[in-house]
Amino acid sequence: MSNIPSDLRYAKSHEWVRVAGDHATVGITDHAQHELTDVVFVELPQVHRIVKAGEACAVVESVKTASDIYSPVSGQIVEINAALSNNPGLVNTDPFGDGWFYKIKLSDAAEPEAMLAAEAYGKQVQG
Amino acid sequence: MLKRTPLFEAHQKLGARLVEFGGWEMPVHYTSIMEEHRVVRTAAGIFDICHMGEVSITGAGASSFLNQVLTNDIAKLRVGEGQYSLMCNPAGGVIDDLYVYKLGVQEYLLIINASRIDADVPWLLQEAQRDIGAGVLVTNQSETLGAIAIQGPTVEKFIDQCVDTFDRAPSSLLKNQITRGEFAGQPVYLARTGYTGEDGFELVGAASIMTDLWQRALQVGLVHGLKPAGLGARDTLRTEVCYPLYGHELDEKRTPIEAGLGFFVSLDKGPFNGREILAMQKLQGAPQRCVAFKMIEKSPPPRPHYRVWFDGQPVGEVVSGTLSPSLNLGIGMAYVPTTVAQPGSRIEIEIRGQRFAAEVVKKPIYRKAS
Numbered sequence: 001m002s003n004i005p006s007d008l009r010y011a012k013s014h015e016w017v018r019v020a021g022d023h024a025t026v027g028i029t030d031h032a033q034h035e036l037t038d039v040v041f042v043e044l045p046q047v048h049r050i051v052k053a054g055e056a057c058a059v060v061e062s063v064k065t066a067s068d069i070y071s072p073v074s075g076q077i078v079e080i081n082a083a084l085s086n087n088p089g090l091v092n093t094d095p096f097g098d099g100w101f102y103k104i105k106l107s108d109a110a111e112p113e114a115m116l117a118a119e120a121y122g123k124q125v126q127g
Numbered sequence: 128m129l130k131r132t133p134l135f136e137a138h139q140k141l142g143a144r145l146v147e148f149g150g151w152e153m154p155v156h157y158t159s160i161m162e163e164h165r166v167v168r169t170a171a172g173i174f175d176i177c178h179m180g181e182v183s184i185t186g187a188g189a190s191s192f193l194n195q196v197l198t199n200d201i202a203k204l205r206v207g208e209g210q211y212s213l214m215c216n217p218a219g220g221v222i223d224d225l226y227v228y229k230l231g232v233q234e235y236l237l238i239i240n241a242s243r244i245d246a247d248v249p250w251l252l253q254e255a256q257r258d259i260g261a262g263v264l265v266t267n268q269s270e271t272l273g274a275i276a277i278q279g280p281t282v283e284k285f286i287d288q289c290v291d292t293f294d295r296a297p298s299s300l301l302k303n304q305i306t307r308g309e310f311a312g313q314p315v316y317l318a319r320t321g322y323t324g325e326d327g328f329e330l331v332g333a334a335s336i337m338t339d340l341w342q343r344a345l346q347v348g349l350v351h352g353l354k355p356a357g358l359g360a361r362d363t364l365r366t367e368v369c370y371p372l373y374g375h376e377l378d379e380k381r382t383p384i385e386a387g388l389g390f391f392v393s394l395d396k397g398p399f400n401g402r403e404i405l406a407m408q409k410l411q412g413a414p415q416r417c418v419a420f421k422m423i424e425k426s427p428p429p430r431p432h433y434r435v436w437f438d439g440q441p442v443g444e445v446v447s448g449t450l451s452p453s454l455n456l457g458i459g460m461a462y463v464p465t466t467v468a469q470p471g472s473r474i475e476i477e478i479r480g481q482r483f484a485a486e487v488v489k490k491p492i493y494r495k496a497s
Contacts, residue, residue, distance in 0.1 A: 037144075037159040037160065038159050038161040041426075041427045043479070061427055061428055063363060063428070066428075
């Protein structure tokens with residue numbers, strides 16, 4: 001049973017968003033990290049890059065696979081998680097906390113509301 | 128419909144993540160690749176290799192037949208010994224790499240890649256029709272036999288307990304030796320060979336005993352740290368020690384010389400398939416060479432098919448690549464021009480459009496600290 005915090009919003013492709021005013025933090029879910037198993041590398045977007053919702057903007061790699069991460073929201077990247085460079089395993093051990101990927105200034109503060117709430121995402125992954 | 132080995136249910140019960148591998152449904156890992164890799168390097172791991180193929184070669188002409196179709200010298204083998212060898216086509220291209228064991232004076236057992244059973248068996252049958260095949264019987268036993276590999280530094284402590292009786296104590300075997308034992312009234316062959324760079328054994332026996340043999344091994348190995356290990360760890364382990372994988376370092380267009388396996392090509396034993404080309408390549412060198420490399424700057428893991436650059440030019444391709452769990456950096460093998468193949472050569476691996484620095488190194492990339 002994967003952890004699905006109720007204060008976050010979710011994308012079908014297993015990214016999560018934590019909103020704080022017109023900024024948001026983005027990462028991947030517990031379900032996603034469990035599927036990947038050991039994360040060995042995370043490629044993050046450049047700070048200041050403008051992304052559109054649905055655009056591939058990061059790559060998370062396990063031993064066997066490289067998976068694209070699609071930005072669940074539109075805006076401008078303002079910060080990336082430098083800790084993942086030396087410790088990509090944070091994505092596995094703390095996917096909703098220290099394993100965050102990037103922070104973004106939202107171009108549309110209402111956009112996260114169209115994402116899945118915890119219950120709906122839970123139905124998707126738990127069947 | 129994917130094929131399943133006799134151990135499929137055992138894998139399900141162990142919670143294995145199952146994936147498609149060459150038409151088979153196999154465990155890629157049970158816990159994680161990193162953990163299973165570590166267990167094999169520090170204790171012991173048990174692998175299902177029932178999907179691999181087994182072919183018996185028997186009869187008065189068996190030895191000379193094998194010396195015609197394989198590159199290594201079968202005459203080096205005494206009864207109870209095995210050797211790594213390659214089976215080439217007349218152009219010197221590799222049909223398969225395999226192990227051949229001498230079980231009796233004119234009785235041999237070939238262990239071949241699962242993905243090549245359908246290529247190897249027709250080839251052997253066809254070759255046995257020629258005059259070199261006089262007095263030779265080729266029998267494909269891949270459906271009736273299964274195999275298990277148990278690999279790691281603690282394996283010798285419990286391997287003898289995996290079977291009920293044995294002709295020679297498996298723990299007393301030297302590397303590449305093989306002995307016959309019995310389990311549940313059926314013969315089992317135990318060979319001190321493996322594909323991980325660790326000490327270990329490969330057990331071959333009737334498919335019908337595999338599940339019980341697997342359970343016996345897990346039982347007696349538990350106290351020595353034995354854990355199930357999947358194909359993911361099998362791949363990272365063999366890449367660290369630069370063992371080739373057919374379809375990557377080897378295929379029908381690659382020769383053993385290009386692959387760096389000239390040690391297993393015996394040019395002075397007499398004629399064999401591919402000898403002319405291989406002799407020329409041993410003398411003059413081949414245009415390309417399979418080298419080992421490691422990443423020397425922080426990068427995503429190198430992977431098969433990534434382009435290799437040298438001096439601003441694309442020169443080759445990665446054939447195997449991964450994050451090395453033991454060394455915690457990207458490693459792999461690639462084909463490059465022979466002029467670039469010296470250890471120390473600086474190359475670049477192109478990953479998603481960006482080039483990262485790497486260095487050609489001697490094989491094996493990982494070596495146990497002695």
